[in-house]
Amino acid sequence: MTVVGVVAYVLLGTGALLALTRLALGPSLLDRVVATDTLLVIISAGLAVHAALEQDPTVIPVLVVVSLLAFVGSVSIARYVGGMPQQSEHADASDGGALPAAEQEVGR
Known part of the structure; x- marks a missing residue:
């Protein structure tokens, strides 16, 4: 194996570990989706x-399948x-989710 191969595999492995870390620790659904998509791109690479x-x-068909899986998964998510439905920062349980008066005027 050449030096270029070793460097490429080390960089891809490091990126995969970082993506797995974000996948495990990501506080939101979108963080985990981006980490999964990144991991699939790293696998393709x-x-x-x-x-x-x-x-x-012979690896090319597998590469195409993984790439299509990443694309379809990202679009589906x-x-x-x-x-x-989006949660408003101003929505409160006491007012039933109504907008403040200033924001209601803008919406008219």
């Missing part, structure tokens, strides 16, 4: 590096999150 260094074209 690792497969591409392996295919290039080993000159092995984006559509799911986009359809969720």
Whole structure:
């Protein structure tokens, strides 16, 4: 294995560990979604590096499947999150979620 291969695999491994850390610690759903998408991109890059260094074209279909999985998963989560109702910072349980008077005037 060449020095370039070792450096590429070390960088991809480091990125994967950082993405796994964000996946485990991410405080919100979107943090975890971005970490998962990043991890799938790193896996795709690792497969591409392996295919290039080993000159092995049999990995290419797996690379295409992982890339499509990452794309479809990201779009699906984006559509799911986009359809969720948003929580307003000003909404309070006591006023039933009504907007303050200043924001109601702007909305007219």
